[in-house]
Amino acid sequence: MPMQIRPFQPEDTQGIVQLILPIQTEEFGIPITLEDQPDLLDIQNFYQQGQGNFWVAVQDGQVVGTISLLDIGNNQGALRKMFVHPDFRGKPFGTAQKLLEVLLSWAREKGMKEVLLGTTAKYLAAHRFYEKNGFVQMEAEDLPANFPRMQVDTRFYRISPDQYIL
Template identity: 60%
Template sequence: MTVVQIRPARSADADAIAALILPIQQQEFGIPITREAQPDLADVQGFYQQGSGNFWVAEAGGAVVGSIGLRDIGGRQAALRKMFVAPAWRGAHHGVAQGLLDTLLQWAAAQAVAEVYLGTTAQFLAAHRFYEKNGFAMVDRAALPPAFPVMAVDSRFYRLRLG
């Protein structure tokens, strides 16, 4: 069985991260979004790895099979972004999604982040169940912090209070 390693992203991972995320967005879910429309993909370090934020990849056999980002939005709050797992690596038996989320939440707690928010689309039904199973509660868009980076495709929002 191939071992999955979760580690902070490096600048050299940019193309592999985009190669993971774009097909899921565009082909699997039919979201018409380009790499250029996601400037965070071009500068993971500058966008995520600042303040209490970070970005991690799950790597198996030298390939990036998962990603998750935490963006510091100030006020002890952060946004969970870019959580994607390659289709072949989904499911509890692989543990990739859970490992990525656990890594992010451990990091956030160590950074004294009080609340983690996320936005997702109506289509990501498995993601909704996953977040809810992990303690996230749905919130109205109006309840989001002013600094939360809402994406045009986001229609469902969640919050997790830490500690």
């Protein structure tokens, strides 16, 4: 069965936690807990508000990827929680690419002028991925005041959904 990308449903919560936490803590060694991320247990109220949303990539009933768009006002969104299971990364699957396309298409439909994101210095493959997709690196001091900066984030990017070519 082909991979499905769809908006979050409450029954996805456990699969999302089981995907994201090991990537953060084991793969990248970031000392973060579920308690540090209350948004993961309240996705509907945190992400699915205003023009925001949260999507999952599902393969054979398993959550293998996530991405979210947090509406931060002013026709801007913050790309958050983009994670792909190691077994579903890269060209053969295109999981990250499909997730990003869904998010940017949504942002464009909703009239967002800009999507911003923060990431850590450790996510080198993510940096290449974002840059390949037209995101432009920016300085932290150029972030809008409404951007929800995470403590671990040290690199920041922006894109206009209108400029993204699907």
